[in-house]
Amino acid sequence: MLKLFNFPMSPxxxxxxxxxxDALFYTLTILTVIFSTLIGVLVLFFAIRYREGSKVDRSRxxxxxxxxxxxxxxxxxxxxxxxxxxxxxxxxxxxxxxxDALDVYVIGKQWMWHAQHxxxxxxENNTLHIPINKPIRLTMISQDVIHAFYVPEFRVQYxxxxxxxxxxxxxxxxxxxxxxxxxxxxxxxxSEMGGYVYAMExxxxxxxxxxxxxxxxxxxxxxxxxxxFEKLACGQCHTASDTPKGPSLYGLFGRTRKxxxxxxQVANDAYFRHSLIDPYEKxxxxxxxxxxxxxxxxxxxxxxxxxxxxxxxxxxxxxPAEPSxxxxxxxxxxxxxxxxxxxxxxxxxxxxxxxPQPGPKPGNLSVGALSTESGAKR
Amino acid sequence: MSAQTETxxxxxxxxxxxxxxxxxxxxxxxxxxxxxxxxxxxxxxxFMVGGIFAGLIRIELxxxxxxxxxxxxxxxxxxxxxxxxxxMFLIPAIPAVLGNFVLPLMIGARDLAFPRLxxxxxxxxxxxxxxxxxxxxxxxxxxxxxxxxxxxxxxxHGPISLAILGAFxxxxxxxxxxxxxxxxxxxxxxxxMTWFRLPLFVWAMYGTSVVILLGTPVVAIxxxxxxxxxxxxIGIFSPELGGDPVLFQHMFWFYSHPAVYIMxxxxxxxxxxxxxxxSRKRIFGYHFVAFSTLAIAGLGFLVWGHHMFVSSQSxxxxxxxxxxxxxxxxxxxxxxxxxxxxxxxxxxxxNTPMIYAICFMMLFTVGGLTGLFLSSMGTDVxxxxxxxxxxxxxxxxxxGAITGFLGGVHYWWPKMTGRMYPEGIARVNxxxxxxxxxxxxxxxxIVGFMGMPRRYHYYYFAxxxxxxxxxxxxxxxxxxxxxxxxxxxxxxxxxKGEKASANPWGAHGLEWEIASPPDSHNFHxxxxxxxxxxxxxxxxxxxxxxGPKKKKSKEAEPATxxxx
Numbered sequence: 001m002l003k004l005f006n007f008p009m010s011p012x013x014x015x016x017x018x019x020x021x022d023a024l025f026y027t028l029t030i031l032t033v034i035f036s037t038l039i040g041v042l043v044l045f046f047a048i049r050y051r052e053g054s055k056v057d058r059s060r061x062x063x064x065x066x067x068x069x070x071x072x073x074x075x076x077x078x079x080x081x082x083x084x085x086x087x088x089x090x091x092x093x094x095x096x097x098x099x100d101a102l103d104v105y106v107i108g109k110q111w112m113w114h115a116q117h118x119x120x121x122x123x124e125n126n127t128l129h130i131p132i133n134k135p136i137r138l139t140m141i142s143q144d145v146i147h148a149f150y151v152p153e154f155r156v157q158y159x160x161x162x163x164x165x166x167x168x169x170x171x172x173x174x175x176x177x178x179x180x181x182x183x184x185x186x187x188x189x190x191s192e193m194g195g196y197v198y199a200m201e202x203x204x205x206x207x208x209x210x211x212x213x214x215x216x217x218x219x220x221x222x223x224x225x226x227x228x229f230e231k232l233a234c235g236q237c238h239t240a241s242d243t244p245k246g247p248s249l250y251g252l253f254g255r256t257r258k259x260x261x262x263x264x265q266v267a268n269d270a271y272f273r274h275s276l277i278d279p280y281e282k283x284x285x286x287x288x289x290x291x292x293x294x295x296x297x298x299x300x301x302x303x304x305x306x307x308x309x310x311x312x313x314x315x316x317x318x319x320p321a322e323p324s325x326x327x328x329x330x331x332x333x334x335x336x337x338x339x340x341x342x343x344x345x346x347x348x349x350x351x352x353x354x355x356p357q358p359g360p361k362p363g364n365l366s367v368g369a370l371s372t373e374s375g376a377k378r
Numbered sequence: 379m380s381a382q383t384e385t386x387x388x389x390x391x392x393x394x395x396x397x398x399x400x401x402x403x404x405x406x407x408x409x410x411x412x413x414x415x416x417x418x419x420x421x422x423x424x425f426m427v428g429g430i431f432a433g434l435i436r437i438e439l440x441x442x443x444x445x446x447x448x449x450x451x452x453x454x455x456x457x458x459x460x461x462x463x464x465x466m467f468l469i470p471a472i473p474a475v476l477g478n479f480v481l482p483l484m485i486g487a488r489d490l491a492f493p494r495l496x497x498x499x500x501x502x503x504x505x506x507x508x509x510x511x512x513x514x515x516x517x518x519x520x521x522x523x524x525x526x527x528x529x530x531x532x533x534x535h536g537p538i539s540l541a542i543l544g545a546f547x548x549x550x551x552x553x554x555x556x557x558x559x560x561x562x563x564x565x566x567x568x569x570x571m572t573w574f575r576l577p578l579f580v581w582a583m584y585g586t587s588v589v590i591l592l593g594t595p596v597v598a599i600x601x602x603x604x605x606x607x608x609x610x611x612i613g614i615f616s617p618e619l620g621g622d623p624v625l626f627q628h629m630f631w632f633y634s635h636p637a638v639y640i641m642x643x644x645x646x647x648x649x650x651x652x653x654x655x656x657s658r659k660r661i662f663g664y665h666f667v668a669f670s671t672l673a674i675a676g677l678g679f680l681v682w683g684h685h686m687f688v689s690s691q692s693x694x695x696x697x698x699x700x701x702x703x704x705x706x707x708x709x710x711x712x713x714x715x716x717x718x719x720x721x722x723x724x725x726x727x728x729n730t731p732m733i734y735a736i737c738f739m740m741l742f743t744v745g746g747l748t749g750l751f752l753s754s755m756g757t758d759v760x761x762x763x764x765x766x767x768x769x770x771x772x773x774x775x776x777x778g779a780i781t782g783f784l785g786g787v788h789y790w791w792p793k794m795t796g797r798m799y800p801e802g803i804a805r806v807n808x809x810x811x812x813x814x815x816x817x818x819x820x821x822x823x824i825v826g827f828m829g830m831p832r833r834y835h836y837y838y839f840a841x842x843x844x845x846x847x848x849x850x851x852x853x854x855x856x857x858x859x860x861x862x863x864x865x866x867x868x869x870x871x872x873x874k875g876e877k878a879s880a881n882p883w884g885a886h887g888l889e890w891e892i893a894s895p896p897d898s899h900n901f902h903x904x905x906x907x908x909x910x911x912x913x914x915x916x917x918x919x920x921x922x923x924x925g926p927k928k929k930k931s932k933e934a935e936p937a938t939x940x941x942x
Binding site: 004007008009010011020021024025028031032035036039040042043044046047048050051052057058061062063064065068069072073076077080081083084086087088089090091092094095110144145146148150152153155156157158159161162163164166179181182183184185186187188189190191192194 | 449450453520521522524526527528529532533534617618622623624657658659660661662663664665666687688689690693696697700701704705707708711712714715716717718719721722723724725726727728732736739740743744747748750751753754755756757758759760762763764824827828829831832833834835836837839840842845846
């Protein structure tokens with residue numbers, strides 16, 4: 001990786017495309033430097049040497065010179081065609097996924113990424129777990145506007161368009177955590193529509209898959225609820241403090257809720273169940289119809305979610321000022337190097353980094369709490 | 379030139395500035411020179427507005443979590459920056475200001491072919507400008523200046539139709555100017571002004587006008603279709619309604635890529651004038667420079683797909699667009715090489731306009747070459763829509779078009795106002811622009827290569843980007859000062875500047891054979907052109923402050939006399 005003092009100047013090379021891309025990039029950089037220096041030096045040299053009043057030979061100036069014109073037409077054309085060839089060759093490679101690629105289906109929507117692994121059906125939001133040394137083919141579609149799925153460390157990017165499937169493929173070469181950026185302006189929180197690719201050793205990936213997308217199997221109801229909470233990305237709206245998108249779940253259980261029609265109710269199990277499957281019958285004061293309807297949830301999932309909500313504190317308990325969590329090991333952390341740990345902590349769920357996340361109580365849970373990591377570290 | 383020149387007697391003759399002083403005489407004028415001044419004032423104001431938006435963006439990006447603005451506001455600010463700079467400044471700047479002013483003078487005409495259409499062009503531009511300003515004032519638009527669908531048709535709120543209507547209307551002002559230029563160049567050249575005696579600026583204006591006429595109607599239709607979809611729900615671009623969102627990109631770039639040439643070709647024209655006239659030498663390879671303009675104008679229509687390598691157009695389509703994009707780089711290279719050869723064995727006067735021309739050549743070379751990274755498909759996949767692209771097109775638009783514009787403004791300032799600007803400060807300032815510009819945009823190439831996407835408000839998840847944003851903002855502060863200074867000294871020169879003679883630069887061209895500022899009707903007798911373009915005999919300085927010190931004794935000698 002190139003560095004300027006201690007500052008990186010180039011992205012990591014983490015896919016099979018990266019070295020070839022960078023070879024072309026640096027070749028072009030050298031061409032750019034050579035030609036612009038050539039022009040710059042010539043122009044300045046001529047302008048100073050032939051400045052008015054200087055005593056230099058100006059005899060027999062030329063105004064037309066066909067061989068010269070042809071030279072500087074043909075040489076750039078040939079150079080251009082060579083670069084074109086290598087660029088097109090790399091592009092054709094990028095557009096031709098190998099037969100044995102693993103399929104992952106990606107859905108982009110304002111402002112999150114949703115991925116589903118075939119054939120296991122394991123799903124995740126704003127993260128993408130992949131094995132290294134294995135071609136991965138993404139089949140992508142958008143649910144609303146045009147997005148672009150961009151992983152700079154892999155040197156790949158392709159638009160995610162509503163109404164049609166687009167594909168791209170890549171093969172990671174080393175374990176690590178890499179950026180996912182949405183790189184097509186998609187309104188509002190475009191800059192926060194991102195996440196991380198976790199490139200893992202194949203056996204870690206197999207492990208991850210067999211656990212249904214977590215490193216550890218959920219055992220308690222809270223843990224299962226937390227996993228569902230994470231899977232559905234409830235934390236997008238239900239953060240540690242109330243936002244216009246939704247109330248905080250900390251200490252919500254047992255509190256009296258006021259509705260827009262003037263009635264009120266204590267937030268008990270029945271209230272939570274109803275809020276999930278039919279949120280619009282009664283709207284909480286101060287909110288709009290922003291809650292999604294989750295009537296496809298099983299009763300078991302609902303019970304687990306309620307248990308998780310209770311674990312965030314009931315109204316009897318004081319609201320935690322700052323959720324603090326000892327960093328857990330191994331939440332989908334492939335490299336487990338120091339650097340990767342830090343990266344995870346900074347923005348495991350990049351979206352909500354600004355706000356502390358609602359998360360499970362300290363020491364209580366070990367899964368599905370990616371979002372809490374960011375809160376904890378802050 | 380052996381034209382029947384009016385020597386610029388200093389006796390009180392009404393020139394175009396003093397002939398009628400009322401506001402009405404300005405607002406209802408048919409004089410191309412006055413309309414150019416109206417355009418100069420209005421584009422300068424819009425440039426200032428766009429510059430303030432740019433400043434806000436730069437301040438905001440110094441911190442990974444923003445400094446002043448909410449994300450919603452930030453999105454509106456960068457959209458406004460793009461809208462104002464492109465539609466209200468870059469597209470009209472050189473054609474409507476410099477082209478309007480000097481094109482008829484250069485070809486020996488008394489005005490453009492359709493003076494009223496020319497005035498209508500300015501009014502149309504102002505109406506469009508007011509609509510866009512209005513849209514910005516009542517909440518702004520957060521779609522990006524590109525108005526990509528279906529974000530702009532179905533998902534974004536705010537006065538989008540109003541902003542689109544503004545851009546739509548402004549398009550017509552370019553079309554009017556384009557029609558006018560083409561008719562004028564075809565029909566109103568002075569006797570003896572053959573096609574290959576045309577100054578290269580006129581060739582550039584011709585190429586630009588052709589692009590405007592062929593391209594602008596397409597973007598007008600595209601924008602109109604966006605409005606139709608927003609208002610009536612007829613599905614053109616939204617997939618939910620049966621439309622195709624990528625179709626919009628094809629139609630939009632079919633205009634907006636040639637629009638890049640609408641912005642840069644006129645600057646090429648200005649630079650050709652500056653290089654030839656300040657090297658005081660016939661331009662090297664006149665025919666190559668002239669025809670490369672037409673080649674760019676033609677090929678420019680066949681490369682729009684290079685904006686869309688990763689937007690689901692077919693791979694083979696992409697390959698063709700990539701190939702043609704490499705070819706369109708060649709005519710630009712030809713120009714650069716010919717200009718360099720022109721300076722060789724020249725008699726170079728390093729006045730401010732020439733310094734701008736030299737800056738242009740260095741910056742545009744970098745801008746053009748970094749374009750190859752983006753027309754090469756393999757590298758474009760990684761670089762597209764990152765800050766690398768931002769830096770690249772600013773090199774072309776600011777380092778190219780705006781540097782050319784400023785060079786042209788300084789060059790023709792004596793002709794336009796009858797006053798000289800202060801040479802010393804102007805020279806220093808031109809160099810300052812070069813320094814500030816480089817400091818602003820070189821870090822953006824690096825951060826773009828690292829993967830920083832454009833149009834991002836936050837980047838706290840990638841703190842390694844911050845150092846480059848800070849460097850870029852530091853450069854931008856220099857650039858801001860350097861862009862503001864000319865406004866002050868040029869206005870100062872209107873009142874205190876040295877009076878300009880007819881031909882303060884010893885330049886060659888019909889516009890320098892009439893008084894500064896010219897009369898309302900330019901030429902008392904239509905000149906007859908008998909000599910070749912850029913045909914330089916020895917012409918001396920009329921203004922000692924702008925020439926080498928030792929030439930002082932020549933001051934009294936009127937410049938245009940003694941030619942031939």
